[in-house]
Amino acid sequence: xxxxxxxxASINGKEILKGLNxxxxxxxxxxxxxxxxxxxxxxxxxxAGREDYEITxxxxxxxxxDLLELSTEDRAREGLFLAFQYPVEIxxxxxxxxxxxxxxxxxxxxxQDPISAKDFMALVREKSALVEIDPKLASRSVNExxxxxxxxxxxxxxxxxxxxxLAVLDETDSGLDIDALRIVSxxxxxxxxxxxxxxxxxxxxxxxxYIIPDMVHVLYDGRIVKSGPKELALELEERGYxxxxxxx
Amino acid sequence: METGTLNKLSLFVEDLNETxxxxxxxxxxxxxxxxxxDFPTTRSERFKYxxxxxxxxxxxxxxxxxxxxxxxxxxxxxxxxxxVINHDNIQIPKxxxxxxxxxxxxxxxxxxxxxxFYDIFGALNILHASLGISIHIxxxxxxxxxxxxxxxxxxxxxFYRHHFSFEKNSEVAVYFISxxxxxxxxxxxxHFQYNIAKDARVKIFKIQDTNVGHFDxxxxxxxxxxxSHFEINTITLCGSFVRNDAQVIIQGEHAxxxxxxxxxxxxxxxxxxxTTIDHRVANCESFETYKGVATDKATAVFNxxxxxxxxxxxxxxxxxxxxxxxxxxxxINSKPELEIYxxxxxxxxxxxxxQLDENALFYLRARGLSEAAAKNLLLQAFxxxxxxxxxxxxxxxxxxxxxxxxxxxNY
Ligand SMILES: Nc1ncnc2c1ncn2[C@@H]1O[C@H](COP(=O)(O)OP(=O)(O)OP(=O)(O)O)[C@@H](O)[C@H]1O
Ligand SMILES: [Mg+2]
Numbered sequence: 001x002x003x004x005x006x007x008x009a010s011i012n013g014k015e016i017l018k019g020l021n022x023x024x025x026x027x028x029x030x031x032x033x034x035x036x037x038x039x040x041x042x043x044x045x046x047x048a049g050r051e052d053y054e055i056t057x058x059x060x061x062x063x064x065x066d067l068l069e070l071s072t073e074d075r076a077r078e079g080l081f082l083a084f085q086y087p088v089e090i091x092x093x094x095x096x097x098x099x100x101x102x103x104x105x106x107x108x109x110x111x112q113d114p115i116s117a118k119d120f121m122a123l124v125r126e127k128s129a130l131v132e133i134d135p136k137l138a139s140r141s142v143n144e145x146x147x148x149x150x151x152x153x154x155x156x157x158x159x160x161x162x163x164x165x166l167a168v169l170d171e172t173d174s175g176l177d178i179d180a181l182r183i184v185s186x187x188x189x190x191x192x193x194x195x196x197x198x199x200x201x202x203x204x205x206x207x208x209x210y211i212i213p214d215m216v217h218v219l220y221d222g223r224i225v226k227s228g229p230k231e232l233a234l235e236l237e238e239r240g241y242x243x244x245x246x247x248x
Numbered sequence: 249m250e251t252g253t254l255n256k257l258s259l260f261v262e263d264l265n266e267t268x269x270x271x272x273x274x275x276x277x278x279x280x281x282x283x284x285x286d287f288p289t290t291r292s293e294r295f296k297y298x299x300x301x302x303x304x305x306x307x308x309x310x311x312x313x314x315x316x317x318x319x320x321x322x323x324x325x326x327x328x329x330x331x332v333i334n335h336d337n338i339q340i341p342k343x344x345x346x347x348x349x350x351x352x353x354x355x356x357x358x359x360x361x362x363x364x365f366y367d368i369f370g371a372l373n374i375l376h377a378s379l380g381i382s383i384h385i386x387x388x389x390x391x392x393x394x395x396x397x398x399x400x401x402x403x404x405x406x407f408y409r410h411h412f413s414f415e416k417n418s419e420v421a422v423y424f425i426s427x428x429x430x431x432x433x434x435x436x437x438x439h440f441q442y443n444i445a446k447d448a449r450v451k452i453f454k455i456q457d458t459n460v461g462h463f464d465x466x467x468x469x470x471x472x473x474x475x476s477h478f479e480i481n482t483i484t485l486c487g488s489f490v491r492n493d494a495q496v497i498i499q500g501e502h503a504x505x506x507x508x509x510x511x512x513x514x515x516x517x518x519x520x521x522x523t524t525i526d527h528r529v530a531n532c533e534s535f536e537t538y539k540g541v542a543t544d545k546a547t548a549v550f551n552x553x554x555x556x557x558x559x560x561x562x563x564x565x566x567x568x569x570x571x572x573x574x575x576x577x578x579x580i581n582s583k584p585e586l587e588i589y590x591x592x593x594x595x596x597x598x599x600x601x602x603q604l605d606e607n608a609l610f611y612l613r614a615r616g617l618s619e620a621a622a623k624n625l626l627l628q629a630f631x632x633x634x635x636x637x638x639x640x641x642x643x644x645x646x647x648x649x650x651x652x653x654x655x656x657x658n659y
Binding site for chain 1: 607629632
């Protein structure tokens with residue numbers, strides 16, 4: 001699905017990613033944990049194509065394409081989805097309107113006809129039910145005035161609507177109550193198939209009770225410094241990150 | 249000031265005839281005001297951001313009459329009472345319902361009753377206005393259809409003078425559409441005078457869509473009585489040089505005033521909106537929202553003044569101007585001003601000029617929208633609160649069509 005090799009990225013001349021390697025295969029869920037400021041969101045932004053970062057070395061192949069050569073929108077159309085750690089409020093732009101445009105641009109990219117209004121509304125109903133988001137919320141301005149938890153739910157709603165190949169979820173569990181945590185996990189698990197994959201960035205082991213990862217990675221100082229089975233998350237929860245720093 | 253030689257202003261008026269419409273005392277005052285004057289420079293407060301050199305040096309072809317095809321093409325509303333104004337001709341529909349009277353200013357002196365002028369153009373209008381209409385809506389009349397006024401220029405320099413009188417409890421929407429014919433550069437200065445009696449509900453929509461090479465100057469003077477509702481919504485779609493100067497004096501309590509504007513500029517367009525809302529009595533509300541987008545080397549000016557006089561307690565006045573600049577060479581000069589002399593009032597004003605939100609653009613693109621589609625959506629959202637005042641579907645469709653044609657933005 002995605003293969004990241006020796007990725008170096010900097011912003012304002014400061015190197016944040018310092019030779020990151022990660023491979024995720026179709027059908028897998030990988031969790032990334034790591035201390036604040038380690039570079040987790042930077043990785044997510046670089047994968048999504050944020051132009052503020054300068055890629056100084058490395059390769060990323062996504063579905064056998066050179067991801068770094070694609071524009072942000074083409075990455076999305078190829079099937080990459082980023083659930084933002086801090087979803088942006090966009091007053092005046094309706095959630096469903098922009099999702100319809102997004103969906104249709106993706107379909108056009110793949111040579112498909114636009115979705116009919118009827119099918120689109122049916123899809124909105126189905127997916128909003130799946131993530132238990134109030135359909136009224138779905139038709140409001142993007143994230144405007146949403147609570148922290150509602151914003152995160154809206155990210156999962158959009159993900160469900162766009163049905164990506166690879167979803168990168170950046171702390172989608174932060175700020176969620178227990179019910180929302182279950183619902184967001186349901187959304188992620190519903191996407192799970194032999195053709196899809198997810199990268200779940202989190203600080204909390206409890207998310208991984210709902211979304212069982214195939215691998216857990218520790219991102220520290222711009223690199224993946226440790227990888228292991230899901231039990232690694234439990235160990236991190238108990239022992240923190242110091243023992244890993246010391247072992248470096 | 250030059251003496252002896254002809255200055256630019258004298259050259260500008262050289263081929264204009266004085267008309268016999270205004271009373272002599274007023275003409276004398278205008279002459280006195282203009283004596284020795286040239287076109288104002290940017291050192292003058294009212295033209296600080298407006299370079300008149302272009303106008304001073306412009307050459308205008310002789311005014312032409314427009315034909316029926318051009319008139320038909322200029323209409324925006326199909327189902328409306330339509331008045332057509334051309335430099336030498338005014339067409340008034342014959343099927344007007346009772347309660348509305350339309351006459352030519354040549355037949356009445358009303359438009360000069362309360363004339364005042366603040367700049368050379370206002371004074372020139374007094375002397376040279378040759379054409380105009382006087383519209384009178386009788387009390388308790390609600391027009392069943394909107395009134396559409398098409399003012400079409402085709403070369404030449406023309407001063408117009410229109411007068412509107414809305415009697416008590418009347419209700420009407422007026423769509424004033426200014427256009428000019430392709431290939432003729434022209435200058436138009438239009439003075440509008442509105443008297444809004446108590447309980448009248450009046451909405452003026454100005455659709456300004458002139459070509460490159462046209463100079464479109466407008467001067468609006470309104471007086472509102474108690475419990476009246478008055479709106480001027482100015483939608484500037486095109487025009488190389490547009491200047492709007494609106495003044496509303498609120499004389500009766502519990503009146504509401506809305507002045508709104510939307511402008512989309514490119515190339516070397518210049519659009520200036522000057523507004524004055526004068527709260528003279530208590531318990532009134534005024535709302536002002538001007539929004540615009542500028543790209544290339546376009547320049548926009550907003551200068552909004554709100555006066556809240558000593559007796560205007562419990563005034564609620566809100567004013568805002570927001571702009572999006574899409575190029576480094578576009579510029580906006582925005583100056584909201586509040587002068588408050590009463591103590592129990594709620595007033596706010598604000599002005600913002602910036603680029604589109606980078607984070608929002610990235611967010612939309614990360615969902616698969618092209619950069620153009622993402623910008624399009626953000627600009628549409630930005631202008632939405634002004635366009636929301638335009639409820640007429642035909643007008644909205646026209647606005648969208650013109651923006652798509654000029655900017656390739658699809659709303
Ligand atoms: N514009 C910038 N200029 C300089 N440094 C930046 C800039 N943006 C981010 N950084 C730095 O990059 C580092 C990595 O940030 P990033 O957001 O990727 O961390 P993170 O692992 O996601 O942390 P958290 O767990 O707190 O979300 C931080 O030290 C941050 O301060
Ligand atoms: Mg982060």
